[in-house]
Amino acid sequence: LTGLVLDGSFTKRLKGVRCQAAVSILRGERIVRTEAGEIQFTEDGLSGIPVLGMARSVHEIHSAGENASIQINLFPEWSAAQVSAHLAERFRMPGDVSAGDALVSLIHKRLIPVLLKACGVDAGRNCSNLPGSGLENLVTILTGWRIPVSGTRSWNDAQVTAGGVAVDEIRPQTLESARLSGLFFAGELIDVDGDCGGYNLQWAWSSGRVAGTHAARS
Numbered sequence: 001l002t003g004l005v006l007d008g009s010f011t012k013r014l015k016g017v018r019c020q021a022a023v024s025i026l027r028g029e030r031i032v033r034t035e036a037g038e039i040q041f042t043e044d045g046l047s048g049i050p051v052l053g054m055a056r057s058v059h060e061i062h063s064a065g066e067n068a069s070i071q072i073n074l075f076p077e078w079s080a081a082q083v084s085a086h087l088a089e090r091f092r093m094p095g096d097v098s099a100g101d102a103l104v105s106l107i108h109k110r111l112i113p114v115l116l117k118a119c120g121v122d123a124g125r126n127c128s129n130l131p132g133s134g135l136e137n138l139v140t141i142l143t144g145w146r147i148p149v150s151g152t153r154s155w156n157d158a159q160v161t162a163g164g165v166a167v168d169e170i171r172p173q174t175l176e177s178a179r180l181s182g183l184f185f186a187g188e189l190i191d192v193d194g195d196c197g198g199y200n201l202q203w204a205w206s207s208g209r210v211a212g213t214h215a216a217r218s
């Protein structure tokens with residue numbers, strides 16, 4: 001469980017931005033996992049509970065020599081048509097309102113210039129005369145912002161790491177080593193890891209109790 005490093009020069013500008021979103025990890029063009037919740041931009045990429053669990057997929061995709069990318073939907077509760085209709089309504093503002101200003105209060109302020117740039121819309125352009133393609137691109141990016149993933153944060157940053165003593169080398173009833181009697185394992189020492197949500201602490205406590213009880217009896 002660790003953050004993702006994204007391939008984009010915008011990351012430093014977004015450091016600390018938090019927002020609700022649905023995020024999907026893609027292997028080439030195929031979505032392999034989608035999670036929703038609060039995401040957080042970091043200096044070099046993306047973190048937050050829905051993102052942390054994607055590190056394993058990224059590792060698997062990169063190990064197979066394939067490209068990984070992340071897709072961020074900032075409006076997971078809305079269809080693309082609803083986002084489009086909402087933007088069209090917003091952009092009909094009277095007066096000289098720029099595209100950038102028209103998005104204030106809809107998405108995080110620091111995301112606005114980055115997203116407009118990514119979809120080729122001049123943030124200073126009057127929102128009422130954007131080309132149709134500009135609006136279309138904006139809807140696409142708001143509902144499916146695709147960013148290449150270059151890797152994961154380091155082992156030191158990880159909340160939980162995969163690997164450890166293989167489960168088939170441990171007696172499941174006692175958590176004693178099948179190879180060396182009198183040696184017991186618990187928690188992250190064992191090749192067991194779970195998603196965010198307390199599963200890893202639960203595993204550490206439960207396995208610790210089992211291993212400790214049987215170690216004391218042995």
Ligand SMILES: Cc1cc2nc3c(=O)[nH]c(=O)nc-3n(C[C@H](O)[C@H](O)[C@H](O)COP(=O)(O)OP(=O)(O)OC[C@H]3O[C@@H](n4cnc5c(N)ncnc54)[C@H](O)[C@@H]3O)c2cc1C
Pocket residue numbers: 158159160186187188189196197198199200201202204
């Ligand atoms: C920032 C962060 C946030 C997390 N949040 C969550 C969460 O919200 N929910 C969740 O389920 N999990 C979470 N985890 C994961 C969870 O904390 C771990 O999976 C769990 O603590 C593992 O328990 P453990 O007993 O196996 O190892 P540890 O908790 O790492 O305990 C190992 C202990 O051994 C000690 N030790 C190491 N070497 C020696 C030595 N040579 N001699 C004596 N002692 C030694 C260490 O100091 C440490 O106290 C988080 C982890 C991190 C880092």
